[in-house]
Amino acid sequence: MTTTVRAALIAVSVLFGVFAVGTGAEEAVDPRDATEATRRVHAAVLRDLPFTDREDFELARRGFIAPGPASVAGRRPGGPPAWNLAGYAFIAADAPAPDTVNPSLWRLAQLHMHSGLFKVTDRVYQVRGLDISNVTFIEGDTGWIVVDPLGSIETARAALDLVYQHLAKKPVVALIYTHSHGDHYGGAKGIVSDADVRAGRVRVIAPQGFMEHAVQENVFAGTAMTRRSVYMFGPLLPKTPTGQVDAGNGKAVSLGIFGLLPPTESVSRTGHTLAIDGVEFVFQYTPDTEALAEMNFYLPRSRALCMAENVTHTMHNLYTPRGAQVRDAKAWARHLDESITLFGEKTDVMFISHQWPIWGQDKTIELLKGQRDLYKYLHDQTLRLANHGYTGAEIAEMLSLPDSLAKRWYNRGNYGTVSHNVKAIYQRYLGWFDANPAHLDPLPPVNASERYVEFMGGAKAVLAKARESYKTGDYRWVAEVVNHVIFADPSNQEARRLEADALEQLGYQAESSVWRNFYLTGALELRRGVPKLPARPFATPDIIAGMTTEMIFDALAVRLNGPKAHGKVIRLNYVLSDTNESILVVVENSVLHHWTGKSSPQADATVRLSRPVLNQIIGGVATFDEKVAAGHVKVDGRSGAVGEFLALLDDFAFWFNIVTPRPPSS
Numbered sequence: 001m002t003t004t005v006r007a008a009l010i011a012v013s014v015l016f017g018v019f020a021v022g023t024g025a026e027e028a029v030d031p032r033d034a035t036e037a038t039r040r041v042h043a044a045v046l047r048d049l050p051f052t053d054r055e056d057f058e059l060a061r062r063g064f065i066a067p068g069p070a071s072v073a074g075r076r077p078g079g080p081p082a083w084n085l086a087g088y089a090f091i092a093a094d095a096p097a098p099d100t101v102n103p104s105l106w107r108l109a110q111l112h113m114h115s116g117l118f119k120v121t122d123r124v125y126q127v128r129g130l131d132i133s134n135v136t137f138i139e140g141d142t143g144w145i146v147v148d149p150l151g152s153i154e155t156a157r158a159a160l161d162l163v164y165q166h167l168a169k170k171p172v173v174a175l176i177y178t179h180s181h182g183d184h185y186g187g188a189k190g191i192v193s194d195a196d197v198r199a200g201r202v203r204v205i206a207p208q209g210f211m212e213h214a215v216q217e218n219v220f221a222g223t224a225m226t227r228r229s230v231y232m233f234g235p236l237l238p239k240t241p242t243g244q245v246d247a248g249n250g251k252a253v254s255l256g257i258f259g260l261l262p263p264t265e266s267v268s269r270t271g272h273t274l275a276i277d278g279v280e281f282v283f284q285y286t287p288d289t290e291a292l293a294e295m296n297f298y299l300p301r302s303r304a305l306c307m308a309e310n311v312t313h314t315m316h317n318l319y320t321p322r323g324a325q326v327r328d329a330k331a332w333a334r335h336l337d338e339s340i341t342l343f344g345e346k347t348d349v350m351f352i353s354h355q356w357p358i359w360g361q362d363k364t365i366e367l368l369k370g371q372r373d374l375y376k377y378l379h380d381q382t383l384r385l386a387n388h389g390y391t392g393a394e395i396a397e398m399l400s401l402p403d404s405l406a407k408r409w410y411n412r413g414n415y416g417t418v419s420h421n422v423k424a425i426y427q428r429y430l431g432w433f434d435a436n437p438a439h440l441d442p443l444p445p446v447n448a449s450e451r452y453v454e455f456m457g458g459a460k461a462v463l464a465k466a467r468e469s470y471k472t473g474d475y476r477w478v479a480e481v482v483n484h485v486i487f488a489d490p491s492n493q494e495a496r497r498l499e500a501d502a503l504e505q506l507g508y509q510a511e512s513s514v515w516r517n518f519y520l521t522g523a524l525e526l527r528r529g530v531p532k533l534p535a536r537p538f539a540t541p542d543i544i545a546g547m548t549t550e551m552i553f554d555a556l557a558v559r560l561n562g563p564k565a566h567g568k569v570i571r572l573n574y575v576l577s578d579t580n581e582s583i584l585v586v587v588e589n590s591v592l593h594h595w596t597g598k599s600s601p602q603a604d605a606t607v608r609l610s611r612p613v614l615n616q617i618i619g620g621v622a623t624f625d626e627k628v629a630a631g632h633v634k635v636d637g638r639s640g641a642v643g644e645f646l647a648l649l650d651d652f653a654f655w656f657n658i659v660t661p662r663p664p665s666s
Contacts, residue, residue: 029527031242032501034099034508037473041509045103049407056313056409057093060111060356063119066166068130072158074256082154082256083130085115087239098241100508105516108314108414109246111355117162120357121302121349123279125167127159132233132250133183133354135159136306138299140277143173147306148184148353149191152256156187172196173277175261177206178308178353179294180213182258189259189542197261203276204261207285208268209293214260215547217324219539219555223652225323229253231658232322234517236524236531242504243520248415248513249312249354260542267295270338284342286310286335288328296339303348305364310335311371313355313409317416318378319424321514326428329379329421336372340365367410374411377401378418382425391434392426417512446661449487459485463494470502475509478502486526490660499659500526522659530655544615549581552618553594559649562590570645573599573606576614587645604641608634 034042070086091113097106115129123139135156136147144163150156160172172192177185188204196202217225230236233253234244247253265274272283284296290309297306309316310332318327350364351357358364378399385395396419405411433440442448456462462485470478479502485495500523507519525531544552565587574583584598599606613632616622624646627633635642656662 029497031100031240032504035473035505037475038505038508039099040473042097042099042103045511046097049104049412050409051103051107053409056111056356059358060114062356062359064114065117065119065125066162067116068127068162069158072130072154072254072256074154080255082152083158083254084239085113085129085251088113088245088251090239090241091245100242101245102509102511102516104412104511105246105414105513107409108248108412108513109251111313112246112251114356117166118356120351121304124299124302124304124349124351125163126351126357127162128356129251130159130162131155131183131187131254132247132252134352135187136351137163137167138279139168139170140173140279142277143170144168145174145176145276145279146172146191147176148178148308149175150187150254151183151258152187152254153190153259154187154256155254156190158190159187160191172202174203174205176281176297177204177210177263178296178306179207179291180210180217181291181309182214183253184309184353185214185260186258187256188261192261194261197264203265204263205265205267205274205276206263207287207293207295208266209287210263210266211546212551213292215543215551219543219547219551220558221323222539223654227654227656227658228322231518231521232320232514234521237517237520242508244517246414246513247517248314249309249316258540258542260540260546262546270342284335284339288331289335290316290327290332292325296335298343298346300346303346305339305343305347305350307339307350307352307368309353310339311350311352311367312415314414315374315411315416315418315421317424317514318375318421319427321420321518326424328428329375329425333372333376333379336368336375340368340372344368370405370408370411374401374405377405378421379425382422383429386426386430391436392423392430393434395426396420396422413512415512415514417515445487449484452481452484453488456481456484459489459492459495463498466498470498473505475502475505479506486659487661496526496660499523525659530657530660533655539619541615541619541621544619549576549579549583549611549614550594550596552614553583553585553592555618556649557592557594559652560587560590560592561648561650565590565592565648568644568648570641571600571603572641572645573603574614575599575606575608576611577608578610578612581611585645587648603637605635605637605639607642608636 071081072083074080074082091109093110093113097103112129118126118128120126125137126134128134131150131152133148133150135150138145138147150159175188175192192202197204233247235253235255237244267283267285270284274281280300282298282300286294286296294308294310296308296310318329344365345361347361347364349357349359358367381399382395385398390398399418399422401411401418453459453462462481466478466482479499482495482499482502485492486499503519503523507516507523510516510519568587570587572585574585582597582599584595584600586593609627609632613627617624617627624633624642628635
């Protein structure tokens with residue numbers, strides 16, 4: 001994930017309270033039943049896929065030691081639990097898929113109910129089902145080496161407690177982050193403390209570029225990405241057969257406190273070997289795969305291979321719909337091929353950062369080859385068809401996997417899909433434009449929708465025709481055409497109801513948890529409005545503390561309101577007393593530039609403060625004026641220039657409209 005966002009990161013832990021009706025929405029309505037058209041789709045899935053193959057259910061149970069807690073309390077008063085697997089009790093192991101869930105997705109939802117402490121192999125253990133990701137515990141000579149400490153402090157602490165209840169109560173001597181998505185490092189402070197790391201008692205090891213990519217994904221486009229994550233992971237949907245049933249790579253994203261301990265060591269090349277508490281690690285550096293900074297590792301003593309998130313039991317995302325940079329399918333396939341060459345014949349067990357392990361050399365190589373060929377096929381065939389002149393949207397409709405790949409459960413589109421992955425590959429090479437000049441400068445959605453509705457005879461005529469299409473099960477078309485009515489007139493309740501009904505059926509049909517959650521969250525917001533919940537902060541304190549000073553001012557540049565800054569020239573020197581950094585900030589031509597290590601005698605003002613105080617101001621913990629009044633900030637020169645500069649910075653409203661147009665005043 002999250003990326004993701006994540007991946008990313010995906011931090012939807014800001015969500016709490018009760019879903020409140022927003023402006024312009026109708027009264028809440030109960031979800032609809034599955035239609036006959038949806039039931040036909042599900043019948044075809046049951047007919048076409050190998051549901052009699054139950055091997056994954058055996059693997060998901062193998063090595064079981066003890067169950068994990070059904071729920072983990074959160075730290076926010078009045079907020080939800082950090083983790084609540086008990087809420088999914090309706091997903092019974094032997095229950096057939098309800099009419100409102102794609103049978104393929106229901107199968108995965110059942111597999112993700114296996115929770116607890118598991119033995120992978122000698123001295124290697126995992127806690128699974130306490131977050132969307134896994135945490136791995138490797139027993140060293142004197143302590144535990146912890147790999148990917150989940151996404152929340154609370155769930156990570158619960159995992160460590162579970163290990164201590166049933167295994168040796170040794171100290172944690174090292175953390176390993178396999179990649180730069182938040183669900184693999186956000187719980188670090190639930191495992192070890194800052195003091196232990198500073199004192200050198202705990203090593204923190206990550207791939208080169210980890211901090212840069214972890215921070216960039218969370219901050220520069222963080223508000224938009226996290227808002228979209230609400231659609232992708234469905235935390236506001238009820239946990240029911242008509243709501244959120246899974247997250248594709250795990251049951252759900254935990255809703256606890258997110259933290260970060262920066263790495264003390266990095267891995268930058270394949271073949272890098274480290275001895276950690278008596279355990280030999282051989283690393284494979286795999287940048288530009290599932291994450292921009294990622295690595296696998298091999299344990300020679302245990303003949304065990306960790307493939308991080310480069311392998312999962314589903315098709316992964318080459319483009320994650322929450323928003324992130326498009327991933328490189330070619331590089332991903334190449335690194336998987338390298339893994340086979342380096343480790344395939346040496347491996348007795350392969351474990352991963354989500355889901356269950358694979359035991360046996362032949363089975364390991366089979367899965368590695370299967371996913372290597374999955375991403376290579378998507379890459380090569382997309383470009384083949386693109387070079388025939390087809391567009392991304394056309395290729396997504398044309399391309400399907402051969403049965404030798406498609407009938408493997410680990411290649412099913414329960415998370416990523418052929419459709420949006422094909423479009424990602426097209427985007428990576430050819431961009432958003434399909435070369436049709438009619439699409440070069442299209443009207444924006446509201447303006448286009450007003451004209452579409454007028455051309456089609458008005459809203460009543462459109463809705464009358466759309467209702468007939470709904471009866472035939474043509475839900476994609478209903479959603480597309482009725483969306484024009486809503487963007488032309490968001491107060492049209494009949495249109496909102498009809499599009500919500502169409503999105504709901506598309507959600508019921510979706511094999512991908514991501515698509516299901518997007519569709520059902522869209523339906524929810526059409527019926528009940530945008531949530532009235534607290535906004536997401538700029539970034540968590542640990543993320544801000546982990547940013548370089550240059551990154552902080554890069555983020556401020558994103559917040560500069562260009563039109564407001566028109567005609568203004570402001571020069572400020574910032575001096576950080578504790579780090580001895582000087583930063584020259586210049587606003588000119590409606591652009592914010594900054595230079596570390598520079599200052600200007602012609603600056604309007606010089607601002608002197610410490611880096612922790614800057615962090616508090618940037619994070620919204622305190623205002624600039626409050627810190628000046630407290631004596632924590634000194635301003636030399638024209639103090640009003642600082643206020644002018646700060647007034648040019650936008651605050652981002654988190655709960656912006658997605659399935660309906662933004663109000664004109666915003």
